[in-house]
Amino acid sequence: MSKTSNNRSGKGGKALPALCNVIGTAILLAVILTFLPLTAPRYMGYEVFNVVSPSMEPEIPVNSVIYVQPVRPEDLQEGDIIAFHTGSSVMTHRVMKNQTVVGELTTKGDANEKEDISKVGYTSVIGKVTFHLPFIGGLMAIYASPIGKAYALVFAACGVMFNLLAGRMRARRRERLVQEMLEGKK
Structure with missing residues (x-):
């Protein structure tokens, strides 16, 4: 061979x-x-949400993912961005006033002209938005x-x-x- x-x-x-x-x-x-x-952030104590409305633009664009860290509502300051329950949905707006005596927050979306009519009770607060990633929310919606x-x-x-x-x-x-x-x- x-x-x-x-x-x-x-x-x-x-x-x-x-x-x-x-x-x-x-x-x-x-x-x-x-x-x-x-x-990964969920294992570090954050809650993760997809932004679906333009009320916080340009600071937080639609289809951003926000990372929300639990905080004591009485510690929130004017200007903090928070996530809170409104019925069956979650809203993300900026704190305009913290009325600690009555346990309510006055909020406003950056893109809105006026403050929100409804006050946010402390029991509805999920936490403070600590950071966000633009455009990742689309992936979140797909993977969900x-x-x-x-x-x-x-x-x-x-x-x-x-x-x-x-x-x-x-x-x-x-x-x-x-x-x-x-x-x-x-």
Whole structure:
């Protein structure tokens, strides 16, 4: 039997597994990094909300994600931005007055001309907005939907599959090299 060059056991056999590994890792990182700003702060005591109305523009644009830290309502100052319950929804407005004697806040949206008619009772206060990320709210809305969660799972599964494929190709290459060595080939 004559010796022949086999590109699959040479450098060419390393490129495809490496490419699959890079693609798989990139996909997994993309999925993780899109969820990170939405989930990690919750473990640090923040609540995360998506801004859907323009009442706080330009300070906080629509589709921003706000991070709300619980605070004692009596400690809130004029100018603080807060999140609070209004019926079944959450509102984000600026504190104009804190009436500690009656336990109420007067609030106003930055884009609104007048203060809010309804006062915010201390029991409705969720907390103080400590920071926000513009445009991330769109991702939050997508991932909150069943179809968004399904897409995220499919993308993550694709990333895992690419990494598994890379590992399998490397294992086959090693098996082939061992077999060639045992048969006296180089």
